[in-house]
Amino acid sequence: MDHHFSTCDLCDANEQKLTDGALSVLPPVFKKFGKRSRFSGPARTLKVFEDNVLVRAALETPGEGSVLVIDGGGSLRCALVGGNLGVLAQNNGWAGIIVNGCVRDSEELNQCDVGIRALAIHPRRSVRKGLGEKDLVVDIAGVMVRPGDWVYADADGILVSEVALV
Numbered sequence: 001m002d003h004h005f006s007t008c009d010l011c012d013a014n015e016q017k018l019t020d021g022a023l024s025v026l027p028p029v030f031k032k033f034g035k036r037s038r039f040s041g042p043a044r045t046l047k048v049f050e051d052n053v054l055v056r057a058a059l060e061t062p063g064e065g066s067v068l069v070i071d072g073g074g075s076l077r078c079a080l081v082g083g084n085l086g087v088l089a090q091n092n093g094w095a096g097i098i099v100n101g102c103v104r105d106s107e108e109l110n111q112c113d114v115g116i117r118a119l120a121i122h123p124r125r126s127v128r129k130g131l132g133e134k135d136l137v138v139d140i141a142g143v144m145v146r147p148g149d150w151v152y153a154d155a156d157g158i159l160v161s162e163v164a165l166v
């Protein structure tokens with residue numbers, strides 16, 4: 001993977017894809033965590049609500065450079081990813097995690113060699129019932145993300161593309 005891309009340059013070079021919807025920009029509502037400010041990879045998707053059992057299960061598997069995209073429904077009532085899961089993501093080869101929801105243990109997450117974006121920080125952990133779905137189209141802040149879409153994130157934003165751009 002080319003970690004020298006710029007989301008600004010990718011937008012400039014792919015204006016037609018932006019126009020026709022093959023390339024989307026996530027709204028600028030995500031905060032940055034983790035050591036990697038720039039990351040990219042194919043999306044693997046989860047849909048959960050205030051329950052992180054499936055998040056842990058996914059991060060326990062080999063990431064192979066993928067980005068875990070979690071539709072947490074935008075909940076600001078508890079965290080879906082914390083320090084232990086950040087370490088799992090790092091150790092299992094995930095490029096990044098995008099959470100349409102909250103994270104916690106932010107200081108621990110910032111020590112992990114993985115890129116993380118989330119709406120906010122919340123100290124409360126999620127419930128653990130194991131509810132949710134994986135490998136489906138998810139809505140992340142109004143942008144539809146399909147399994148296998150390419151995610152590109154850097155200091156300027158997060159892009160979702162139907163095809164690899166670099």
